[in-house]
Amino acid sequence: MAKPETVAGQLCPLCREKTLEMTEEETEEALRAAREQKHYLLRKISYLQALNEPIEPKKYTAEQIKDFLSKVITIDSFNESIVWLMCLYFSGDERFEMEGYDLRKGLCLFGGVGVGKTTLMENFFQNQRQSFVIKMCRAIEDKFSQDGDIVLKEYGIQRACSINGDPYGHQILGYCFDDLGTEPPSKYYGKNTDVMAEVILNRYDNRIPYDQTHITTNLSTDEIINRYGSRVADRMQQMFNMIAFNSNAKSRRH
DSSP: OOOOOOTTTOOTTTTOOOOOOOOHHHHHOOOOOOHHHHHHHHHHHHHHHHSSOOOOOOOOHHHHHHHHHHHTTTTTTTOOOOOHHHHHHHHHOTTTTTTTOTTSEEEEEEEEEEEEHHHHTTTTOOOOOOOOOEEEEHHHHHHHHHHHHHHHHHHHSSEEETOOOOOOOOOEEEEEEEEEHHHHHHHHTTEEOOOHHHHHHHHTTTTTTTGGEEOOOOOOOOHHHHHHHHHHHHHHHHHEEEEEEOOTTOOOOO
8 A cells, every 4th residue: 555645734644743844944043042042051050150169269468458458547657567467467478477476376466545456457357367256345244244154155166157258258257355354344143254264265275276366455464464364364375476566656546
């Protein structure tokens, strides 16, 4: 029996289906649409890959950081050497250690009232080396008087950072405890506690990397010993680079 022939545009006697043929214009349009779909699919894949790739934060030299700071703060003979040391430290520059300091330690800034300790730390709280949160020692003491020992634990351990919460990609944040020595003795349910002494000792005992803790204070080394005891003073010597403002530095508060 002869096989039925199918004529374009007519119905096949056996399968009763209409056979389709595309015109040249329809073929070109189908290819164009396919190419367009492929183009946008590749762009979407590339975008999703970019989202998952870690962003490499830009690194700045100590010189670049100092140049930026000179535009936002006053740098003069009273603070220039300290500003430079901080630029070296927060850029991870080995020249910091050539000055006799240790990059593995935190910073403890000594100086009179108003000489600019807090202002300097505020300009470095986000940095490529180790970003940190600034907390007033008085505020920590106030919180302890309300919440008790849970506060000692809170500030005695590492602080996690939310994903994309820091421009330099840090997953852990350090602390700068501001104005050590201005906090009054604290009491919680009749229990007297030297809050900041306990915080410092807890961070030491919990083996928090030293460069995740910084301090500003108006107290001298002898005054720290008298206020917090020789044990705390000894731990601070191990944990911090002790950097003092010139005794002639005048207050910048006007």
